[in-house]
Amino acid sequence: MSNRSLPRLLQAPAVFLLIVWMLVPLSMTLYFSFIRYVLNNLRRPEWTNPNISNWRGFGNYEFVLNNKDFLLAIQNSLIIVFGILILTVALGILIAILINKPFQGQGIVRVLLISPFFVMPAVNAVLWINMILDPVLGLQGLAVEGLNGIVEDLCNLPVLGGFFSLWPELEPISFRATQTSAYAVIMMVTWQWTPFAVLIFMTSLQSEDQQQKEAAVLDGASTWAQFRFLTLPHLARPIAIVIMIQAIFHLSLYAEIEIVSRGNGNKNLPYLIGEFANNNIGAASATGIFAVILANIVAIFLLRMIGKTLMD
Amino acid sequence: MAIVAQTSKFSQISRPVLAWAIGFLFFFPIFWMVLTSFKTDADAVKPEYLFFFQPTLENYINMTSNYNYWRFAQNSAITAVVATLFNLAVGIPAAYAMAFNPSRSTKNILVWMLSTKMLPAAAVLYPMIFLAKGIGIFDTHALVITVVSLINLPIAIWMLFTYFKEIPREIIEAGRMDGVSTWSEIKEILVPLAWGGIASTALLIFIFCWNEAYWTVRLTTIDAATLSKLIEGNRAPEGLFFGRLSAVSTAAVGPIVVLGWFCQKQLVKGLTFGAVK
Numbered sequence: 001m002s003n004r005s006l007p008r009l010l011q012a013p014a015v016f017l018l019i020v021w022m023l024v025p026l027s028m029t030l031y032f033s034f035i036r037y038v039l040n041n042l043r044r045p046e047w048t049n050p051n052i053s054n055w056r057g058f059g060n061y062e063f064v065l066n067n068k069d070f071l072l073a074i075q076n077s078l079i080i081v082f083g084i085l086i087l088t089v090a091l092g093i094l095i096a097i098l099i100n101k102p103f104q105g106q107g108i109v110r111v112l113l114i115s116p117f118f119v120m121p122a123v124n125a126v127l128w129i130n131m132i133l134d135p136v137l138g139l140q141g142l143a144v145e146g147l148n149g150i151v152e153d154l155c156n157l158p159v160l161g162g163f164f165s166l167w168p169e170l171e172p173i174s175f176r177a178t179q180t181s182a183y184a185v186i187m188m189v190t191w192q193w194t195p196f197a198v199l200i201f202m203t204s205l206q207s208e209d210q211q212q213k214e215a216a217v218l219d220g221a222s223t224w225a226q227f228r229f230l231t232l233p234h235l236a237r238p239i240a241i242v243i244m245i246q247a248i249f250h251l252s253l254y255a256e257i258e259i260v261s262r263g264n265g266n267k268n269l270p271y272l273i274g275e276f277a278n279n280n281i282g283a284a285s286a287t288g289i290f291a292v293i294l295a296n297i298v299a300i301f302l303l304r305m306i307g308k309t310l311m312d
Numbered sequence: 313m314a315i316v317a318q319t320s321k322f323s324q325i326s327r328p329v330l331a332w333a334i335g336f337l338f339f340f341p342i343f344w345m346v347l348t349s350f351k352t353d354a355d356a357v358k359p360e361y362l363f364f365f366q367p368t369l370e371n372y373i374n375m376t377s378n379y380n381y382w383r384f385a386q387n388s389a390i391t392a393v394v395a396t397l398f399n400l401a402v403g404i405p406a407a408y409a410m411a412f413n414p415s416r417s418t419k420n421i422l423v424w425m426l427s428t429k430m431l432p433a434a435a436v437l438y439p440m441i442f443l444a445k446g447i448g449i450f451d452t453h454a455l456v457i458t459v460v461s462l463i464n465l466p467i468a469i470w471m472l473f474t475y476f477k478e479i480p481r482e483i484i485e486a487g488r489m490d491g492v493s494t495w496s497e498i499k500e501i502l503v504p505l506a507w508g509g510i511a512s513t514a515l516l517i518f519i520f521c522w523n524e525a526y527w528t529v530r531l532t533t534i535d536a537a538t539l540s541k542l543i544e545g546n547r548a549p550e551g552l553f554f555g556r557l558s559a560v561s562t563a564a565v566g567p568i569v570v571l572g573w574f575c576q577k578q579l580v581k582g583l584t585f586g587a588v589k
Contacts, residue, residue, distance in 0.1 A: 007408065007409050008409050010405035010408060010409040011406040011410055011421070013405070013406070014402050014403065014405075014406035014425075014465060014469060015406070015421065015425075017402065017462060017465065018425055018465060018466070024443075025436035025440055025443070026431070026435070026436055026439075028436075028439035028443075029435055029436055029439055032439070050442075095334055098330060098331055098334065099331045099334075099335075103328040103331060104328055105332065106331075108335070109335035110335075111576070112336065112338060112339040113334070113338050113339070114572065114576045115339055115342055115572070116338055116342065117572065118519055118565070118568050118569045118571070118572030119523075119569065120522065120523035120525065120539065120543070120568070121523060121525045121540070122529075122540045122543040122544045123543050123561045123565050125547070126543055126544075126547045126557065126561060127341055127344075127558075127561060129547070130547070130557070131341075131348060132344070137357045145359070146359075191338065191341065195338060196583075199576065199579060199580050200583075203580045203584075238584070241584045245583060245584075248429050248430055251430070252432050252433045252526060254525065254526045255529065258544065259544060259547045269432070270432060270433065270434035271434075273434040273437070274437075274530075277437065281438055284438055285435075285438065288432065288436070288437075288438075289435065292431065292432060292435050295430050295431065295432050296430075302430075
């Protein structure tokens with residue numbers, strides 16, 4: 001008997017820790033979301049204590065729902081996550097198919113390609129927004145300036161000059177500005193996570209049924225048809241897994257947004273919560289509960305999928 | 313054979329060229345960061361020194377005085393090492409139990425564990441700060457290590473479980489027949505057999521812990537602040553310090569990227585929980 005129960009007890013510490021980790025802070029968030037709770041308020045100092053007498057009912061939720069940033073933040077969260085997912089999966093499939101067949105230096109290309117995945121998010125953001133995307137001093141600024149210089153030189157050509165003088169002067173894009181900063185975030189995260197997708201798709205492609213493929217070729221199937229009807233179905237499961245793992249990581253994206261724009265016009269839910277939490281803990285907690293609900297919608301969907309595919 | 317001839321032109325010339333180009337494209341930002349780290353702050357923003365410049369080590373030499381780099385690096389190392397060890401200590405027994413003594417609820421427990429990973433960190437950040445300040449452990453290693461360990465524990469258990477599941481149960485059970493205790497069953501049979509899987513789990517968890525940016529930034533001020541906090545606190549305003557910032561960034565990610573190269577093969581299996589073969 002002890003032979004069976006002791007080994008099972010060994011999972012108890014992990015389960016216990018995760019239950020505590022989940023329940024304690026979450027129930028506190030739930031509680032805070034129903035009371036008036038701020039960090040500083042000189043006129044109403046009693047609100048600075050998380051006391052039950054400050055009960056506010058659904059007041060915080062109403063406040064959050066009426067906040068103009070809230071819907072924007074949800075929208076931004078979704079744009080960023082879906083943008084990244086679509087790009088990484090599409091690029092991942094293309095690149096994986098490209099480098100799947102052996103060629104000279106395949107191993108080195110693989111190592112070069114996977115490197116971005118290990119860069120810490122803070123460095124990723126600092127590197128991209130400053131040294132690459134900066135409209136004046138970054139590579140983007142230099143490239144735009146260089147191109148404008150070339151066009152200007154071409155304008156002085158004897159015959160063709162007239163044609164080139166019609167070209168508009170290029171303007172560098174500021175990625176710290178309101179809308180574009182979301183694109184900057186999508187770009188840098190895509191850079192970091194595409195390698196991950198490539199690696200997984202490549203592994204999966206290696207187990208593709210080659211005989212089936214050869215048969216298709218003999219039957220005169222086009223390259224597109226082979227991809228559409230053989231490769232893509234084969235990749236269905238890895239695509240599902242890439243989407244799931246990325247959703248876990250990107251719904252809580254924070255460092256990149258903080259560094260790129262300080263949330264300037266481009267908050268996602270975690271960022272908005274952080275902003276509320278500078279003073280209004282009640283509102284931050286209510287937003288947090290909304291974030292939990294959103295994550296749960298995604299999670300139910302994904303976990304059902306993973307539960308089916310992984311536990312065979 | 314006609315098929316081979318048909319595709320060979322693309323395969324032999326364009327494919328490698330394109331593949332190398334993409335490899336370089338993805339590596340370029342890292343290369344650029346390393347290159348810039350050898351320029352002075354003034355040279356780093358001059359177009360005429362884009363690729364050819366007088367290399368200098370001053371950014372690395374001054375890293376301590378500019379950024380107090382080693383202190384943050386030390387904190388990152390302590391956090392990542394202890395959290396990884398913690399993950400193994402709690403994760404190996406748990407994964408062992410689930411892989412070799414599964415019950416009807418094992419599958420649900422595993423999926424539930426993964427679901428804790430989806431809990432938005434921002435939603436529970438404030439209670440954590442509140443508790444930590446209440447107990448008086450805000451900005452301490454103990455707090456950061458605990459949190460960073462717990463957020464990675466589900467991944468660690470899943471990975472270990474995936475590796476353990478591949479070990480034939482008979483081997484473990486044979487040991488049990490011989491009356492080996494559970495403890496030595498893990499220590500003397502399981503761990504040596506699953507050594508490769510345990511090592512790659514440890515490596516990957518270490519990388520995740522080192523790179524963690526949300527909790528480590530929000531739960532620390534100075535004493536336990538990690539490299540993520542250092543970099544985030546010093547994002548250069550409008551290109552002032554590209555040189556020195558690149559140096560400190562290179563030092564922060566360099567060792568991890570190299571470690572990553574070694575575990576990239578195991579990464580797939582670990583992170584897809586064995587579902588992609």
